Amino acid sequence: MIGLTAVRQALDFGELMREHRAMVFSVAWHFLHDRDLAEEIAQDVFLSLHKNLAGIETPAHAGFWLRKVAVQRAIDAARKRQRRPQVALEDVAEPSVRPPAGDPMLGEMLRKLIATLPETPRMAMILKYQEDLDPTEIAETMGIPLGTVKSHIQRSLALLREKLERRGVGER
Amino acid sequence: MDWLEQELTQALARKEPAPGFDGRVRARLHRRPQWLAIAATILVMIGGGEAWRQHQGQVAKEQVMTALRIAGSKLNRVQVQLKGTEQ
Numbered sequence: 001m002i003g004l005t006a007v008r009q010a011l012d013f014g015e016l017m018r019e020h021r022a023m024v025f026s027v028a029w030h031f032l033h034d035r036d037l038a039e040e041i042a043q044d045v046f047l048s049l050h051k052n053l054a055g056i057e058t059p060a061h062a063g064f065w066l067r068k069v070a071v072q073r074a075i076d077a078a079r080k081r082q083r084r085p086q087v088a089l090e091d092v093a094e095p096s097v098r099p100p101a102g103d104p105m106l107g108e109m110l111r112k113l114i115a116t117l118p119e120t121p122r123m124a125m126i127l128k129y130q131e132d133l134d135p136t137e138i139a140e141t142m143g144i145p146l147g148t149v150k151s152h153i154q155r156s157l158a159l160l161r162e163k164l165e166r167r168g169v170g171e172r
Numbered sequence: 173m174d175w176l177e178q179e180l181t182q183a184l185a186r187k188e189p190a191p192g193f194d195g196r197v198r199a200r201l202h203r204r205p206q207w208l209a210i211a212a213t214i215l216v217m218i219g220g221g222e223a224w225r226q227h228q229g230q231v232a233k234e235q236v237m238t239a240l241r242i243a244g245s246k247l248n249r250v251q252v253q254l255k256g257t258e259q
Contacts (some may be wrong), residue, residue, distance in 0.1 A: 017194050025189040039189055039196075046197045107183035114184070129177070130184040161176055 016062050017046055024070045030126045031074040033115040041073045068141050071123060078119060113160055121152035128153055
């Protein structure tokens with residue numbers, strides 16, 4: 001009986017890892033802008049899931065749990081690094097020509113600009129545009145008020161728009 | 173959704189970790205019992221050390237008791253001799 005439960009849990013764990021590893025890794029990577037640290041955090045999150053698997057009721061619960069833990073671990077790691085985002089705004093390259101829509105250069109510039117935002121708005125933006133969560137879900141995941149989430153997203157969008165326009169990247 | 177939000181959705185799309193991620197997590201999972209074994213060994217060593225200390229304490233206690241018994245019997249003998257001399 002115990003053996004069967006262990007086998008079932010091992011199978012479930014493998015499926016959960018396949019389904020959610022990109023989400024967990026990307027939350028940490030987009031937040032920290034450091035691939036190695038993001039990998040380490042993603043591994044830690046799944047080890048923690050394995051330890052707490054008995055308390056996970058449904059696949060949807062697992063997804064919510066993993067996202068919440070990934071967000072918390074990424075924020076903790078950033079605080080442990082004890083410095084401002086590794087990418088300073090001045091380091092974000094000026095494009096020589098206006099990049100077309102979906103251009104990898106523009107994508108990289110946006111990721112670097114996101115990395116310069118303070119912790120809370122940065123994570124709110126990642127959860128909105130990576131995870132497609134609505135403000136209520138973001139507030140629940142991050143444990144902050146709904147109004148704070150909304151104002152962070154509005155202000156961050158305005159700031160990004162301004163920075164991009166200054167670099168010659170505007171509405172097409 | 174305006175152009176900036178569309179660009180953000182593309183820029184922040186989910187990415188897979190480096191190939192072999194699942195294997196690396198499983199390797200760390202299997203590494204855990206080694207840590208448990210090391211922790212168990214340390215606990216046994218600490219327990220063994222404590223038992224040895226208790227044994228040493230017991231030996232010392234017995235030596236003190238023997239010494240006290242010898243000293244007591246010698247004192248008794250001296251006392252008896254003193255009484256004999258007085259009489």
